[in-house]
Amino acid sequence: MTYNDVLARELKADVKVLIRDYFKSHEDEQQFPRELLYQFIEQFDIFSLLLDSQDSVLRTEFLTFIRLISKDFPAFSAVLLTQACYGIYPILRYGSQEQKSRYVEPLVRGEILAGLGFSEGKLMDSLEVIATTARKTETGWSLTGKKSIVSNCRYTDILLILAKVQEANGEYGYGFFIVDTTRPGVAFGDDIAKPGLQGLPVNSVTFDQVILPEDSLLGLTLNGETQLNDIIKKLQLGLSAISIGISEGAFETGLAFVKVKRRFGKPLIDATVYQHQFADLYTKLCAAESYFASYKDRMKADSLFVSQIKLYTTKVAIEISEEIIRLIGPLQTLDDIPIDRYLKDAKTIEIYGKSGDSIRKRIAAQWIKE
Known part of the structure; x- marks a missing residue:
């Protein structure tokens, strides 16, 4: 459940x-x-x-x-x-x-707030594109690099930052480092503009030879790839839940509007065309909910399936919001109802936690290899 x-x-x-x-x-x-x-x-x-x-x-x-x-x-x-x-x-x-x-x-308890940085503005087909480095020192680590997109960034007390480490054998490993944001060398960029999710600040963050203690490596082991894949999988499921909530909010707001009597004497929902359109939207919402609920059956064996759920639920949130705007927009100024905000938020969720296009690319890769 x-x-x-x-x-x-x-x-x-x-x-x-x-x-x-x-x-x-x-x-x-x-x-x-x-x-x-x-x-x-x-x-x-x-x-x-x-x-x-x-x-x-x-x-x-x-x-x-x-x-x-x-x-x-x-x-x-x-x-x-x-x-x-x-x-x-x-x-x-x-x-x-x-x-x-x-x-x-x-x-x-909310006494400290956290964020996580892995993206550097490049398509991450593999961790090899990561340029942020953590260099071993006599007393710990020296972190240098830049993360392009970090949520909650300038309000955080700690950041988990994915970095590349050159090991003794010359090969590179990857790990997350717990960084106190008050340390010298940590600098936040300006807020990044986005269509929706106002109230969720997003910034870049730069690390200029930030000195970290030896025990700042998450789990004290270079296990960054496994950790990142797992964290993103959990985030995408949470984003799917948010997308379904957005779909419900947009649908319920639109339904409440068409159930109220208008100046021509009848609720819009009395018209067959509105009944059919809202029935279609409700069916689409139920399909997204059922797809999301199926993750427990395949999640551990198929991480791509989780990404597909996120892709579909955000797509449904966008489509339901757009359709509600189309149905009731001409009759009601959007300033009086929050449908426009639902649409902007859904479009922002679509690019959060791996964008829709990057997920589509992963899905299509299985056919290109054939």
């Missing part, structure tokens, strides 16, 4: 109130929702759901939260997912005992 209907019904009212009250006092959608983050931690202890097992990012309760929040504030869901998948999960799953003791509880 990937969605707990009982839990969602119990949480729905409280979640809506918190988000509504937040927007009443914060008109700037681009502001990082730190205050709301603390409220969710205090009221729901949301990240403690991740501590039960090493695969806990996939806990039904956590996915239910993410999906439910996305119906009203997808960017905030992405902030929560970033902290979970790019901070808590990697250290909980791969960290040394000392790293877990130092970081996990503060991350869960």
